[in-house]
Amino acid sequence: xxxxYHNINSVCAQKVRIALKEKALDVKEHLxxxxxxxxxxxxxxxxxxxxxxTLVHDGKPITESSLILYYLDDAFPDPPLMPREPQLRHRVRxxxxxxxxxxxxxxxxxxxxxxxxxxxxxxPREAWLAEVNKTPxxxxxxxxxxxxEHGLDSEFVSDAIAHHNKLLSWMDESLQSGRCLAGDxxxxxxxxxxxxxxxxxxxxxxxxxxxxxxxxDWWARMRDRPSVKAELVGRMSETDWAPFRxxxxxxxxxxxxxxxxx
Numbered sequence: 001x002x003x004x005y006h007n008i009n010s011v012c013a014q015k016v017r018i019a020l021k022e023k024a025l026d027v028k029e030h031l032x033x034x035x036x037x038x039x040x041x042x043x044x045x046x047x048x049x050x051x052x053x054t055l056v057h058d059g060k061p062i063t064e065s066s067l068i069l070y071y072l073d074d075a076f077p078d079p080p081l082m083p084r085e086p087q088l089r090h091r092v093r094x095x096x097x098x099x100x101x102x103x104x105x106x107x108x109x110x111x112x113x114x115x116x117x118x119x120x121x122x123x124p125r126e127a128w129l130a131e132v133n134k135t136p137x138x139x140x141x142x143x144x145x146x147x148x149e150h151g152l153d154s155e156f157v158s159d160a161i162a163h164h165n166k167l168l169s170w171m172d173e174s175l176q177s178g179r180c181l182a183g184d185x186x187x188x189x190x191x192x193x194x195x196x197x198x199x200x201x202x203x204x205x206x207x208x209x210x211x212x213x214x215x216x217d218w219w220a221r222m223r224d225r226p227s228v229k230a231e232l233v234g235r236m237s238e239t240d241w242a243p244f245r246x247x248x249x250x251x252x253x254x255x256x257x258x259x260x261x262x
Contacts, residue, residue, distance in 0.1 A: 002027040003056040005046065007034050008240045011107060011195035012065035013053040014232055018191045019069050021227035023076050039134060049136050066096035069188045081188045088182040091174065092189045095181060099192055103167050105143060106160035107199055113147035113154060114203055114251045115243040120148045152254045161208075161258055167196065168212055175214040179221075186225070194222055198232055202244040207252050208259070 004020065004027045006013035020027055032038055038050045046061040047054040055062040055071070062071050073082045083089050112120075120128040128148060135141040146154040171193065174181045181189035197219055200206055209215050222228055 001056075001058060003030060004028070005030045005032060005043065005054040005056070006052050007032050008235050008237070009243075010034070010052050011104070011199055012051070014195035014198070015065045015191045016053045016055065016068050016072075017231040017235075018194060018227050019072050019081060019188065021231050022081060022186070022191070023072060023079065025072075025076060036134075050134075051136075064100075066100055066192060069096070069191055073188065081186070081191065083182050083185065083187055085183070088187075091182045092187055092192075095170070095189045096192050098167060098170065099196065102163040103196055105140065106163040107196055108140065109143050109147055109154070109156050109160040110164075110203060110205070110251075110255075111199065112144050113151050113157060114247055117148055117151055118248075119243070152251060152258075158258055158262060161255060162262060164196075164200070164208060165259070167193070168208060168215060171215050171218070172212040175218055180218075190222060194228060195232070197222075204247055204250060204252055205255055207256060 002020075002025055004013075004016065006017065006029065008031070032043070032052055034052070037043065038047075038052065043054075044050055046056065047063050049063070053065055053068065055068045057071075057075065062068050069081070073080060082092060120131075123131075129145065132141050132144045132148070135144065143156055146156055171181060174189075178184045180186055181193060197209075197215075200208060209219070
């Protein structure tokens with residue numbers, strides 16, 4: 001039996017939902033709001049870091065989204081989401097490593113600096129600081145404090161943009177030799193990357209893709225893929241859309257100026 005603890009807007013959970021859909025696996029879902037329920041003691045027993053996603057397979061929890069992708073391919077190998085060729089398998093792992101070490105936090109920085117910041121600023125400073133300080137990973141708490149206070153003027157934003165640009169440059173290079181990120185077949189590289197490109201779209205930052213026409217073509221194909229349509233935008237309720245509906249001010253001019261300055 002498979003169970004999946006997740007949140008609709010969590011980029012990490014989105015990766016796993018795509019893979020589960022690609023493999024047509026039956027799964028019992030547990031939807032978290034991430035408004036404190038991730039710190040519930042019962043959930044922290046499954047995932048001590050208090051984050052999503054968590055996959056539970058026959059009663060045993062599997063954590064860390066990139067590792068869950070590899071686990072699913074080991075446990076349910078058909079259809080495969082890892083290439084056979086060693087070099088392409090290595091490339092998939094490199095994408096996941098880049099995301100885990102740099103892009104994921106960078107995505108969080110850009111999201112909190114733009115879409116999530118207004119709701120925090122409606123709260124007394126002590127209240128939102130208390131909420132942010134519940135984050136088990138102290139570095140992430142520091143990022144959140146900075147971008148809630150300073151928005152796109154935070155000291156962390158320039159590096160966040162640079163990490164996204166590194167991902168985009170890797171993608172452009174990969175797409176010179178195949179229709180997908182690791183050859184010609186959809187793989188765990190796509191599962192890992194797609195949520196972050198969608199997030200750029202939701203944050204009105206697709207201008208970052210303008211220098212990479214191959215990515216634009218790839219993204220059009222990925223957005224129309226049944227697993228992506230069903231498990232990403234197709235799952236978003238009005239509540240999930242709300243933070244991204246009316247971004248004010250428009251983040252693109254500021255991000256564009258930071259890119260040009262870099």
